[in-house]
Amino acid sequence: MIRIGLTGSIGMGKTTAAKLFAEAGIPVNDSDAVVHELYAGEAAQLIEAEFPGTVRNGVVDRQELGRQLSRRPDGFKTLEAIVHPLVRQREAEFIEREQARGSEIILLDIPLLFETGAETRVDIIVVVSCDPQVQRDRVLARPGMTEEKFNMIRSRQTPDAEKRERADYVIDTGHAMEITRARVSEIISDLKARIAKGDFQNA
Template sequence: MIVLGLTGSIGMGKSTTAKMFRDAGVPVHDSDETVHRLYAGKAAPLIEEAFPGTVRDGAVDRAQLAAQVLGRPEAMRKLEAIIHPLVRADADAFVASHREAKTPLVVLDIPLLFETGGRGRVDKVVVVTAPAEVQHERVLARPGMTEDKLAAILASQVPDAEKRRQADFVIDTGRGMDAARAAVARIVAVLTGDNPAG
């Protein structure tokens, strides 16, 4: 079985690309979705203890949490120390179950793959990219996003050029959905040994 790591900086189209892998029949473990689940479950009491006032009705209030950690490296490290091991355990269970089922290819969607030293957990890496102006436009269109917030997020991420340099495959989502979908199909064909024409 091949474990493909899917990553990319904020606003590069990673979630859309993950869906394309799913549509191509490849099981995908989504770190963001896992975090959402953990924030409403296992992680909530741990986060409330570390960051009082961030949990409402048993679930983490992301806006409250962001207010306490964004732009504060020490607080961010504290949060990551809580959440990363839980997400990793969830991903490990996902990989183990597919290995047992003899699934030929799975995708681990890991937003901070390079930042968290996740390269060793995967066999190959695909980086999703887009021109900087496209990235900027996409991210600033998100509710509650500001130039300052975007700058803080980008400062905490490995630069796009460096990610692309370390990637086994690169998908440029700035070229449109059809081109991205074709790139996904090519990668799946290469990694599963299927003839792209078949």
């Protein structure tokens, strides 16, 4: 089974690209979606204990958590120590399920792939990327997003240029959606051809 790791900086189009892979029939594990689930479940009380006032009706209020993190950026380390092991566990369960189903290719959406050394867990790295101005316009248009929060998140992410350099495939998301969709199809076809040629030992 070939594991694709999909990553990219904030607003570069990971979620959109992951949807296109799923539509093309590739099973996808979406880490951000897992975090949303955890924040309404098993992570909530652990986070409330470290960041009092962030849980409302049993669910982590991300705006409030974001506000507290802006005041104490060192809090990211504490938060990640709670969240990342739980995310890893869910990912491992997904991989096991797909292995049992005999899937040929799967996709792991890992926003912090380079930052957390996740390269070793995947066979192929796909990076979504676009012009920084497009990225900025997309992100600042989101409700509740501020320049400060955008800069804080960006400062914790590996720069786009470095991500592109370390990628096996880059998807440029700065143009029409159809171009992104075509690039996703092209990557899948290329991977299938490489699997057929015997390029991967674990295929």
